[in-house]
Amino acid sequence: MFEPGSFGFDLRPSELMERSDSEEAAYDAEHGPRFPVALRIRRVAQPDGGWLPVSAFDAASLGDPVPLFSVENVPADVVGLAVDYLTRVCSGSSARDAFRIPLAGAVLAGRADDGERLLSMVSGLSDRSVAAACRLCGYDAASRRGPSRWDPDRVPDPxxxxxxxxxxxxxxxxxxxxxxGPVVWGGVHVRWRVYGSDHGRER
Structure with missing residues (x-):
């Protein structure tokens, strides 16, 4: 990967590096362990009041005088992901990095071109950008739960x-x-070792 005289820098063309990153993300999404956080939480016993009781904290109100609409036409989990990823973009992360999981899902679902098309529209908080983010987050399920669990009709136009x-x-x-804030740590990547019948892979 590193050429002589490159001093440790990857000198491959950007298109090749991006394609390689997408392929690795797709592989990780397909072969990596899937263990939903909610399931893990249900398996962990906590003492009465929890490990960190509310009484140990001071309450600070960050109320918003403008209420939200009570009904949305996009599934709540997809809306939550869109809010998460768009917040990262608005905080300085690149759209490609923030949306790397649904992008990998698009690859797994055989819709890589659509994933890239939607990603190209994500910029700020315009209607076009938010709509593209919601549609792109629909591929998250293919990445986290496998392409067979992805439903192309689940996320309508917001x-x-x-x-x-x-x-x-x-x-x-x-x-x-x-x-x-400020945010001091982001983009946590879990590393694992996966063994298949004919190969091993360490991430």
């Missing part, structure tokens, strides 16, 4: 209420970061 709610929740997240 309506006005959904677009506004996503924008508002991203704004709330950014305000929270401004008040208690």
């Amino acid at each position: 309506d006005y209420a959904t677009l506004r709610n996503v924008r508002r929740m991203v704004g709330r997240s950014l305000r929270f970061i401004d008040l208690v």
